[in-house]
Amino acid sequence: MATIKDVAKRAGVSVGTVSKVLNGVYVRDANRLKVEEAISQLNYQVNTYARGMKAQFTNTVALILPDLVNPFFALLTNYVEQELFRKNYRMVLCLSSGSFEKEQGYFAAARQNKIDGIIGLTYSDEAEKYVSDDMPLVSIDRYYEAHIPCVTSDNYQGGVIAARHFYRTGCHQVAYFRTGAKTAGSTLERDRGFLETSRELGMECVHMDFGEEPGAQTADQIYQYLQEYQANTSRVVEGIFFSSDDLAVMTVEKLRREGIRIPEDVQIIGYDGLTVLNRGPLYVSSIRQPIQEMARCCVEQVMRVIHHEPAQMLTVLPVEFAEGGTTKPQISGG
C-alpha cells in the first residue's frame, strides 16, 4: 500500500503538504494538482488508523441493539446504516442480547475514541453509571437522567390512540396485555396511555403482564385468562391492546383457532406496525412507529454530540394508527 510518503515523493512536495490537501486545507493550486495526480496514480488512500491516532476520530458509530430477530430492530438498523453512510460514517453493530457486558466494550471504545459515538437501545440499568456527560451517546426509547439525548416515539399517545379506537368502535370492556422488560421506560408509557385513557372514557379495563419473554404457551394463557374472566364476571372483553405485535399475532391465531371471530367478537391492536416480511400488509391493526424517521433523528443527534454542537435532549416522534384488519371501523371521526 502506498503511504503519504510515497505520494509526497512522487508529487515532489513534503508530507505536510500532502496531508493538507487530504484534509482540505488550502495549498497552492499547482501543488494540489501534483498531489492529486500522485494520489490517483498510486491509488493512495489514507490509513484511518494512523489518522485516528492523531485526529481522535474514526468516522465510525456503534449501534447497540438487543438482536435482529425482532423485525423492528432489523429495520431500524437498516435505516441507521443508510443515514450514517450518507454522512460518511461506518456502522459497527453490537447485538447485546440485553447483556451489559457486551455493551461495556463499546462504551470503553467510545471513551477511547476508537469509535466516535454510540446509538444505543439498552435495557440495562448499569449503563447509566458508565455514561459520562461527554460520552457521545444517543439513547433510543430510554430517557436517562444524565444529559444523554434520547430519541423515541410517542408511546403514551400510542396507548391513547388504541384506547380511543376501542371507545369509538363501541367497546365497554377492554384489556391490556403486556410483555417484555418492565425497566424499559417506553413500554411503560404505552401502559399508562392506554390505562388512563380507558378509565377517562369510562371503559372497564383489565390488564396482565406475561413476563419478559412471551413463549409458545403465552397465547394459550391469554385465551384461558379471557375465558376465566368472562366466567367470573360475565363481562366480555371487546378489545385487546398488546404491548407488541408479536404477542398480538400469536393471540389472533389462537383465538381464531378457538372459533372467536376477529374483529367481530373481539378487536385486536398490536404495537410497532410491523408488516409481513417487512414489506407486505400489516399482521394486525397496530400503532405504527416511524422507524425511518427515528433512525434519521438518532443519526442527526449523535452527529451533533460528536461535533460538540447543541443536541436535542428529547425527540418524541408521532405514532399513528394503522388499520390491519383486526379492528372495526371507527363510528365517529378522528
Next chain:
Amino acid sequence: MATIKDVAKRAGVSVGTVSKVLNGVYVRDANRLKVEEAISQLNYQVNTYARGMKAQFTNTVALILPDLVNPFFALLTNYVEQELFRKNYRMVLCLSSGSFEKEQGYFAAARQNKIDGIIGLTYSDEAEKYVSDDMPLVSIDRYYEAHIPCVTSDNYQGGVIAARHFYRTGCHQVAYFRTGAKTAGSTLERDRGFLETSRELGMECVHMDFGEEPGAQTADQIYQYLQEYQANTSRVVEGIFFSSDDLAVMTVEKLRREGIRIPEDVQIIGYDGLTVLNRGPLYVSSIRQPIQEMARCCVEQVMRVIHHEPAQMLTVLPVEFAEGGTTKPQISGG
C-alpha cells in the same frame, strides 16, 4: 485515557514489558503482576488504532449485504455478529442495496488492513475484478472464479426436494415462478434443481420469471398467468414452487382471495423457510436454509483466511423441507 507509558511508569517497568504482557508474551511473574495491577488501577485499555498501525490487524470484519428488510439477511446478520463476537471480533455492517460503489470502500479498507476481512453477499459482477487472491473475503451464495471461499446452501437440492414433494403428493402439472437477479448463481441452482427433477419425474412444468423486484401487482400477474394457462391448455397447475418466500406468501393471499383452496386445489412451496416475525410459525411450506450454520461457516472460513490457514473453498450446507400448511402430506416416504 491512560496510555501504555502510564502503565509502565506505575508498574516500574519499560513499555516493552507492558506490551509483552498485553500480548501474552512471557515475562517474569513479579513483573507481570505489577503490570496487571497497574492496568487495572488505571483502567487501561490498549488503543486499537495505535496497535493496528503496527500489528496490521484490527479484529474487525465487515459484513456486506443488500439490506436488512429481507428477514433472511437480518437473521444472517444476527448470527454472524454473535459468531464474530465469540471470536473477539467486531462487525461493521455495510448495506449495499446492491450498489457496487458502496461495497468498493470496504474492499479498499480490507486491502489497507483497516478491516481484517469481509463476509459478503454481493450480486455485483464488478466485485470479481477487485478480488485478489489474498483478499480476506468469504462469499455467501456466490461462487467466484477466483480462490474465494464460498459458503452456500444446497440450492439445487432445494429445487429437487420441492419437485419430489409435488410428485409424491400426486401432482402431474407444476409451475416454477422466480424473481430476483439472474446473476445470483444460487437462485439459478434452485431453478435447475426443480426443472430437471420435474422433467425426470415426468411432471409437466411451466416456469416464468417475474423480474428483479416483485411488486404489489406480481401476485395478480401470477394469478392471471395461471388462468390463461388453464384456459389455453386445459391443464390445471397442482403445485407451484417459488424462488423465495415473499413471492409465495403474496401469491397465497391472492389465490385465497380468489377462492382457490390451498393446498387442496394447488400446493405452494416457497424458499428460505422464513417464519412469522422470525420466530412464529412458517408463512408457507418452504425449503429451509440453515441460516445459523451458514453464519457459523462464514465466520469460520474468514478466520482461516485472515490467519493464513487453509480454508475450505466451497461449503454447501444441506437444506430441508419445512411443512407450513400450504402442501399436502406425502403419499410415500422420504
Next chain:
DNA sequence: CTGAAAGCGCTTACAG
C-alpha cells in the same frame, strides 16, 4: 527476561 530505540503513517504547531 528486560530495556532503549526505531518505526508504523499520519497530523499539527512552528519556523521560514
Next chain:
DNA sequence: CTGAAAGCGCTTACAG
C-alpha cells in the same frame, strides 16, 4: 503557502 520535525500509542527486533 510550505517544509522539517515532533509526536500520537503502540510493537518489535536488537542488545544486554
